[in-house]
Amino acid sequence: NLCNEYSPGNVLVSTALVLCLDVGFSMSNSAPGQETPFQLAKKVIQKFVQRQVFAENKDELALVLFGSDNTKNNLAKDGQYQNISVHRQLMIPNFELLEEIQNDVHPGSQQADWLDALVVCMDLLQNETLGKRYERQNIVLLTDLNTPSSPDQLDVIIGNLKRSGVTLQFFLPFPVDGGGSKPPDGGKGLSAEQQQGLEMTKQVMMSLDEDDGLEEVYTFSDAIEKLSVFKRVEKRPMAWPCTLTIGSSLAIKIVGYKAVSRVLCPEWKSWSVVDAQTHQKDDIKRDVVYCLNDDEETEVQKDDTIQGYRYGSDIVPFSKVDQDQMKYKTDGKSFAVLGFTKQSMVIYRHQFVGTQVLKVFAPKDDEHAGVALSGLIRALDDLKMVAVVRYVYARNGNPQVGAAFPCIKEKSECLVYVQLPFMEDLRQYSFPSLENNKKYTPSEEQLSAVDSLIDSMMLVEEDEDGEKMDLFKVNHIPNPQYQRLFQCLHHRAVNPSAPLPPMDPWLTAALQRPLAVASRCQAPLETMKKKFPLKEVVKKKELKTTVWEQVGLRSSCLATGRSTF
Template sequence: MIDEAIAIVVDVGPSMNQAPAGETTSLQTAIEAMTMIVQRKVFAESKDEIAVILFGTADTDNPLADGDSYENITILRPLGVADFDLLNIIQNDIQASNISADSSLHSGSSENVSIATYSSLENSQGSGPSLDDDDDNDSEKPGPSTMSNGHRKERTAQQRAGEAMLRHILQEVDGECYSFNEALPALSNFQSRQIKQTAWKCQLEITSGIRIPICSYVKLKDFKLKQSWKNVYAKDPSEEVGNLRTYHMKDEEETEIDREDMIEGHCYGNTLVPMSEDDKANMKYKAEKCFKILGFTKPENVKRHHYLGDGSSCVVADKGDEAAAVALSSLIQALYETNMVAIVRKVYSAASGPKLGCLIPHIKAEYECFLYVEIPFMEDIRQFTFGSLPISKENVSAGNTKFVPSEKQLEAVDNLITSMDLCQSQDNDDDEEETTEFLKAKLTFNPHFQRLYQCLQHRGLNPDEPLAELSPLVANYLKPPQEVLTKCEEHLDSMKKLFKLEVVKQKEEKTGENQFKESDEGEATKAKKPRLDDDLEGGMADITRAKVTEVGTVTPVEDFVAFINQKDEDKFEEASEQMQKRIEQIVVDSFGSQFYPKAMDCLKALRLHSIKKAEPGLFNTFMKKFKDTLIAKGRRDFWEQVVTENQGLISKMESEDSNVTKEEAKAFVSEEEEKDEEPEKQETGDDADDLLDMM
């Protein structure tokens, strides 16, 4: 059974092919509108069937023609699901004719058929009617159909009678009439496929004795293409295209094995632990389907950035259960009046894990429901602390007072943010504020999918041509709304005046006195601009490199190597002290383990060159203090990396100048492990203060 049958009826007579030079004919506009209708059905993967009927053709091809009636009417395409073949037919097989004919329609199907007629409703002597004119006596008022490509024509008495008849037909069939200028913008967007809603039924459990039968429907969900569009035909369309996947061992011969002989495994250190399907089934957390309220809280306790999942749901009472409807309505009203939300535990089915969610009361004039949004467990939240920007002279150091924004600058930023708000209030005629929302989800199409559909359509109809340029309609989605741009224009000008940008020129380094270049005239030599080379270990790279006096935070390893390789004097002790401070700074300031790799590279470089320069004592002294610092600062995870990477004390086995034995170096990295293994032998007393001290 088809969802809907659509008959597209097109006038191809002479009136549809008339237009002044340089303008588009009505037939060309009709073909463009038809293409848009079909492509919307194709990419929405609709099961609707479409037929294309032409009237005014030179030939006659329809089953009702008997020589006297239904002449010059051709069924170009019978009812069928929209596809690329239909798009090709519309693009290539519709030709204008010089024969005028009347459109006569007859449905031989028991299904309801929607009819879309494309015609200028003109003949060779007159113009099309204006069906938007409610006043029949206002014959001189032009409407969308009284103009042929922008040129007004006077209507005859016969045409005005035809207008009345068409209005009567539209009224009887509850139809609509649009001009081509109105239809094209409405059809220009690709529609997403429509998904039939399926209810998830469960019982909302408040207590063990209070259960309300409910149904949950998807309200908003992340849209994904049903088809990946990755499978294409081979050069020979008759050749079958398939996938071949093989599995091989990691040996020299890459021995092929069967999928049935494989088992999943996980690494636990250096050990590979096999995990069979039975093992996974036994270890999997088992839960029963439920929808249970855990408690209630204020809405502000559920932060917007805590929302999880790929959408939200509407929770309503089970259909047909009046008692459930009354009970759920009472709960919705109570939470709404007390400004509360409910925290619930949801288990979709016995095969899925538990989820934590929030029920938000949602009341409209037509309906009321709960909105369900998934929220995280405590373990899912990552706490990152970022330093605040200096906004006043009280909380900024003396050296950075010039970066404190002025009151005018802060006000300008606030005004800009307010003007760019996509939800703004406007006063209506009743002196009541109404909220205007730009870019409403149900009215805004995803530009990614729109571009994808555009490319697929172009490649399907023009397989040998390059992809078309980005459609202006799609490009408009990437631009802010014009109303927002207009409102924020003055605030942007104010920002430009208050926040002046200046180009800061870098000072040229005057180094490399040993670099000379002979001039062609034999004049005195001139200094040559130093050249930085990747090789920092010596040679010309050290000579030409700009003199380094500090180990920075951007490239600390390179700065350290360049610092200690300077030939004029021994700078290792000074460079080592700076490198030690830099390592400690990077670890302590790291957000989690974000900068640990950089700090480890610095530590390895310091240890390596301490051995090369015969200065192991400096490194060992630093490491003993650094270990205590890491544990005190709560950076035990970095110390564990130090132990794993074998970056502990430098022993006599590595450097003859070291006074640390191999056993002492080993004990240094194992001391913490021994402390962890010691049981907590502190006796618990009865005194509450002692217990608090222990905690």
């Protein structure tokens, strides 16, 4: 759907989507100090389109406006389907569409039946997708339902939706069940038109899907919250087929997939250099010239240069042949078990290194490999042990040593591989003990104050049913650097000369401690201040400097006969 399935995480299918936006005059009504339904609906569309643009997928999108001052659609004949305008035909979204939404989509002064707009969207999909193949076709209606609608053709519309396989979603300023939310228009409640439209909406959605139909009806505020996060471009998971070996006589076919992999923001060096005036890449040409470090700066051809390794004040020449000979030579991929050890020996997660976590399964179509790998996984789990593995990704790749942990879930089981550090990766530090220094020995009151502070800031607590609940789910927090980058890229694309906006409030709030924790820790923090008073210490060197400056000033004044007072 618009909030989930159409996120850039699902770019493996091609989808035809029609955004149908109500721009009628009722969408501009709101209580003082509140955003109008039109403003909220426009935000939903903007955030969704910008996600699609950065996703770089093949989904196509069209935009239809109803309640507009003009009429532009193929069904507008004999006074029917008026004030409905196809603003954009079905095509891959781009920055041009974002600019049009921001600058050209405004509230209208007319009204139009949302059912008529739905029929126009169905006709657009039928014509635009003819001869093409799409995995899914979807229509998204954003409206306040505050227009008179005729239910005469409702059953026909539902039948056509079912036959064509077109899915439908609604985005409204109020929840479909009406519970737990303030009514629109400053608390006046739903109008008669809205009540009728809501019943018709329920009828349509329940007819299309009796069980989960109403789950496809969202509020504007929920959609904005879900669409605020920029999603990275997802790619099809790449399988890593290999053979797990234990000694020379036991081999099990396996397939590895990246379960955790660090996502890096685009590097500045990979950005294109364009002309500052024309913004065209073709107007810029860059040449790299190699020169000798002499007075004439004699030019040298690149083929006449080699790499050199700086070793102290000397440079050790290292040719391409040397680099090839230095590489680690392997016969190919490797996932060889070197031995086994207790999980407690490698459980210190701060000693894990690398940029990924690999999940290792048996191939789906290999029953023998599945049985063998399952036996190994369950044995490791029963004995609380891990396999120490030599891992080589590809031929001539650098070897790693890692630990393969057993992971057994309700519907699957696998090995989880994590790279372990080599000797050079570990940092060893030695510090003097605090226990032998009475000056730094805390009192019982101080220890109790610290314990209270830690207890108050615990991020795991139990709910009413006794189940443990995580208050700060790090895996649900988006990377602020990544989010900020694409927020600024989008803003600059549609506002070439305006200053960059501040960071979105929702992202700033996401990086703060949970409100429950913040309120709990106030009293312990005050106790900490009292039990650990801080005193400003003036450095002796600064104190001496100050004294000598005063003496020098006094001497100067005595010499000149001037008073310092």
